[in-house]
Amino acid sequence: xxxxxxxxxxxxxxxxxxxxxxxxxxDRRIFTDRLVxxxxxxxxxxxxxxxxxxxxxxxxxxxxxxxxxxxDEVIAVRDRTDKVNILLNSCPHRGNTVCRAELGTTKSFMxxxxxxxxxxxxxxxxxxxxxxxxxxxxxxxxxxxxxxxKVESYKGFYFATLxxxxxxxxxxxxxxxxxxxxxxxxxxxIRFLDxxxxxxxxxxxxxxxxxxxDWYHVKVSHGTAFKVGLVTEEAMAPxxxxxxxxxYGHGIGGPGLxxxxxxxxxxxxxxxxxxxxxxxxQAGHRTDPATREMLGPIGHRSFGHPNIFPNLWVTHxxxxxxxxxxxxxxxxxxxFNYLPVNxxxxxxxxxxxxxxxxxxxxxxxxxxxxxxxxxxxxxxRGTQSKNRPLNISMGLxxxxxxxxPSGQSGIETVVNEHGQRWTYQCxxxxxxxxxxxxxMNNHSTPPQGSV
Amino acid sequence: MGxxxxxxxxxxxxxxxxxxxxxYREAELLDARRLDDWLxxxxxxxxxWMPIRRTTQAKDVHLEFTKLGGMAFFDDDLTTLTLRVxxxxxxxxxxxxxxxRTRHLISNVRISDVDDDEITVMCNFQLYxxxxxxxxxxxxxxxxxxxxxxxxxxxxAKRHIYLEQTVILSQNLSSIF
Ligand code: FES
Ligand SMILES: [Fe+2]
Numbered sequence: 130x131x132x133x134x135x136x137x138x139x140x141x142x143x144x145x146x147x148x149x150x151x152x153x154x155x156d157r158r159i160f161t162d163r164l165v166x167x168x169x170x171x172x173x174x175x176x177x178x179x180x181x182x183x184x185x186x187x188x189x190x191x192x193x194x195x196x197x198x199x200x201d202e203v204i205a206v207r208d209r210t211d212k213v214n215i216l217l218n219s220c221p222h223r224g225n226t227v228c229r230a231e232l233g234t235t236k237s238f239m240x241x242x243x244x245x246x247x248x249x250x251x252x253x254x255x256x257x258x259x260x261x262x263x264x265x266x267x268x269x270x271x272x273x274x275x276x277x278x279k280v281e282s283y284k285g286f287y288f289a290t291l292x293x294x295x296x297x298x299x300x301x302x303x304x305x306x307x308x309x310x311x312x313x314x315x316x317x318x319i320r321f322l323d324x325x326x327x328x329x330x331x332x333x334x335x336x337x338x339x340x341x342x343d344w345y346h347v348k349v350s351h352g353t354a355f356k357v358g359l360v361t362e363e364a365m366a367p368x369x370x371x372x373x374x375x376x377y378g379h380g381i382g383g384p385g386l387x388x389x390x391x392x393x394x395x396x397x398x399x400x401x402x403x404x405x406x407x408x409x410x411q412a413g414h415r416t417d418p419a420t421r422e423m424l425g426p427i428g429h430r431s432f433g434h435p436n437i438f439p440n441l442w443v444t445h446x447x448x449x450x451x452x453x454x455x456x457x458x459x460x461x462x463x464x465f466n467y468l469p470v471n472x473x474x475x476x477x478x479x480x481x482x483x484x485x486x487x488x489x490x491x492x493x494x495x496x497x498x499x500x501x502x503x504x505x506x507x508x509x510r511g512t513q514s515k516n517r518p519l520n521i522s523m524g525l526x527x528x529x530x531x532x533x534p535s536g537q538s539g540i541e542t543v544v545n546e547h548g549q550r551w552t553y554q555c556x557x558x559x560x561x562x563x564x565x566x567x568x569m570n571n572h573s574t575p576p577q578g579s580v
Numbered sequence: 581m582g583x584x585x586x587x588x589x590x591x592x593x594x595x596x597x598x599x600x601x602x603x604y605r606e607a608e609l610l611d612a613r614r615l616d617d618w619l620x621x622x623x624x625x626x627x628x629w630m631p632i633r634r635t636t637q638a639k640d641v642h643l644e645f646t647k648l649g650g651m652a653f654f655d656d657d658l659t660t661l662t663l664r665v666x667x668x669x670x671x672x673x674x675x676x677x678x679x680x681r682t683r684h685l686i687s688n689v690r691i692s693d694v695d696d697d698e699i700t701v702m703c704n705f706q707l708y709x710x711x712x713x714x715x716x717x718x719x720x721x722x723x724x725x726x727x728x729x730x731x732x733x734x735x736x737a738k739r740h741i742y743l744e745q746t747v748i749l750s751q752n753l754s755s756i757f
Contacts, residue, residue: 231746233640323643324632324651328748352672357663461747466651478649485655491630491753493667496675499751 131561136162144561148553153522153546155553157509160333165560166457173439173559174199176292176568177377178301180441180451181205181215183467184285185320191234191249197453197461198291203277204228204238205287208249215277215289216251227274238274247274285318286310294565302437304537305375305575308428309435309443312381315414315424316469319447322481326464326489332502333509334440334454335556337462340502341434341442342382342548344370345523350501351494359493364407371431372540372547374530374575377568378555382548383433386412387541391430408432411445427537436548438555446483458506464489521546521553528580540580547580584694592691599701600689602727602734607684610756615665618756622658623728623737630654630741630757645742653753654741664756675754682755683708688722697729698737709755717750719743723757 133141136158142165147156159165179198182205186194193206195218202218204227218226220240227238227247237254238247246255251274256267277289281298288298295301302310313319330337340346347366348355355362371385386394386408394412397403411432415421421429435443440452447468453461466484468477488495509515524545532538540547554573562568584592602621609618630653631645646652656664667673685706693700702724709717726738741757 229635230637230640231634233637233643235637322651324646326632326651326653326748327746328750328752330751349672350674353667353670356670356672357667359663481650482655485652486660489653490748490750491653493663496752496754497673500674503751 131563134162134165134168134560137164138162144557148557150550150554153520153525153550155519155521157515157517157519159556160335160506161457161509161515163457166333166454168560170199170454172562173556174201174454176290176295176559176562176565177439178279178281178288178290178295178298179439180437181280181287181289183319183321183465184213184282184287185467186232187213189234191236192232193228193230193235194232195228195230196451198277198289199454201291202226203289204274206235206238206249212250213280213282213287214250215280215287216247217275217277219274220245220247221253221272221274245272251276283307283310284314292565296565296569301377303376303379304425305373305381305435306377306379306437308373308424309379309381309437311423311428312431312435312445313443313447313449313467315420316472318470319467320470322466322468322484324466326462326466328462328490329455330460330462330499330503331458332460332499332506333457334452334460335552336502336505337452337460338436338440338442338552339521339549340498341436342372342380342546342552344383344544345546346501350497353497354493361407364410366544367407368543370542370544371427371433372542372545373427373431373433373538374540374547374551376574377572378438378552378559379436380438380548380551381428381431381433381435382545383431384408384411385433385539385541386430388430425537426533426535427531427539431539433548436552438552439559444488446487447480448484448488450488460502462490521549524580525550526579530575530577530580532577538575538577551575582693584691587694595691595694595699596689598734599691599699599727600686602736603686603689603701603703603725606736607686610684611682613679615668615756619658619662619665621734621736622661623730623735624658626656626658626661626735626737626739628654628656628661628739628741630743630753633743633746635746653743653748654757673754675752678712680709680711680755692724699727699734701725701727705757707755707757709750715751719745719750719757721757 133143135141142158181196182194187207190207190209193204195204204216204218207213218228220227222245225240225242227240244257248254253269253273278291278293280289344366354360355365367384373381415429442450449465451463455461486493528540528542530538530540558572633645636643668676686703688704691701704722707719721743724740727734728737
């Protein structure tokens with residue numbers, strides 16, 4: 130277990146001390162140091178289960194979609210047996226990419242350099258002039274495209290890991306990760322829409338992740354949204370908050386209904402009387418008993434933002450967002466958009482309107498986020514400023530985890546930084562572990578009792 | 581041969597000149613941050629749209645742009661464009677506070693179609709933006725605009741914007757194209 134990472138300025142980041150869970154104080158250098166970043170690629174992105182694509186994006190054999198695991202470019206492709214393969218987009222001959230498009234359909238992947246040709250399962254099937262030039266000296270079965278070590282899907286969401294020792298996807302997700310995905314299925318099965326909004330921010334990927342739990346910034350960063358009447362101030366960032374923490378760093382943080390408010394909503398549904406509330410829109414998607422059963426007694430009262438560790442953010446606008454690292458100072462933001470399969474046309478149109486106007490680089494909310502995260506990153510680069518720690522202490526020691534007999538647990542409170550603290554706590558454990566075995570043996574279980 | 585090509589040189593010159601004047605004047609308003617005046621140039625049913633562009637294989641170029649009615653960077657009408665302008669004046673529009681400095685360069689203006697009250701005009705553009713001390717963005721692309729004669733004045737009735745970027749290389753798209 131490494132105690133410290135020697136940074137590029139030859140100081141060292143003590144991996145235990147860089148985040149202090151009892152004070153909520155965080156070493157800023159984890160956002161800017163090149164060598165910390167290199168370790169993240171290996172220990173977090175290289176080890177974890179990474180979201181790659183949804184089943185509906187590549188419905189037919191030969192359909193492919195290109196994505197990333199950390200900085201490794203991978204091709205998700207459906208082969209002729211209907212299996213989805215996740216292949217490293219790098220030819221074993223000289224390393225050239227074998228697929229230059231972002232998406233499309235193909236019969237095979239032919240490398241544009243010397244023409245090695247790979248089948249949809251990655252196997253090397255043809256080598257130009259093989260007999261004349263290799264004279265039997267090339268064993269093609271050893272030189273296919275490398276596959277991810279494991280590929281699994283949860284309800285149509287394909288994930289891959291590069292680590293053969295990783296636990297199963299379901300064990301990795303645990304109930305919190307699964308709940309995060311189930312929240313996307315409250316209106317039944319979904320299909321992803323053609324078109325991923327992609328843009329680049331000059332920020333460290335962790336500042337983007339940190340922000341999804343951040344319901345403190347909403348009224349300040351996104352104040353224009355309620356000032357121009359797009360949404361009410363209360364609906365945008367209600368004080369009633371719930372945080373759900375899961376093993377390996379997953380979490381869900383944001384608005385939540387207390388048992389009383391839920392009862393009030395249910396009562397109103399039956400009687401049709403009473404004043405509408407900020408939570409009606411979201412709660413309205415969870416009136417079906419089967420949906421509540423799927424989300425569980427605590428989960429169905431949460432409208433917070435799930436993060437599937439490390440970098441998949443789920444929203445309640447039928448969108449989800451990947452934060453793809455591009456070096457310590459740059460992150461690519463990918464917004465995926467989906468609709469319930471059976472949504473009537475008029476509602477689909479309304480939903481697409483929301484997709485195109487809330488998040489994404491031109492979104493009414495998100496256009497104001499980027500500079501904040503970029504400047505937080507920039508602020509960690511100065512000789513003096515990088516040695517000033519950050520304060521992530523809001524709510525620390527002031528709340529309690531309540532556990533339901535079903536086993537679900539959550540923190541019901543006001544705006545807080547529990548989700549961020551949990552992220553950095555888990556980040557630290559991922560960075561300290563030398564293997565999956567090590568991580569399995571040495572990671573925090575989500576807190577019980579007081580937090 | 582389209583209607584426009586059938587016109588005399590004199591008539592084509594006159595129409596092109598009119599369209600150019602409109603586009604240059606519009607660019608001037610945008611760069612001068614006179615966005616309320618800019619709103620005054622829009623037709624009530626304006627459709628302002630920028631699809632998402634993707635890198636595709638040559639044989640899949642039909643997938644290069646997302647389609648109308650689907651995912652897009654912009655898919656605005658007069659209401660949402662008005663909100664974009666309004667939000668700048670209510671405080672906390674951080675993407676534009678401090679305000680960006682922009683310059684719209686409009687070129688290759690050519691009319692592709694004309695009928696009684698509408699001119700379809702294509703142009704190439706570069707939108708150059710700087711922000712804060714050293715932020716610099718440049719978006720190049722082409723536009724397909726429809727200018728409509730309403731009570732003797734030209735109004736912008738359609739703007740479809742095709743950028744030469746797939747991954748948007750800027751931190752946001754908070755400017756008007
Ligand atoms: S690098 Fe791919 S065939 Fe040579
Ligand atoms: Fe935000």
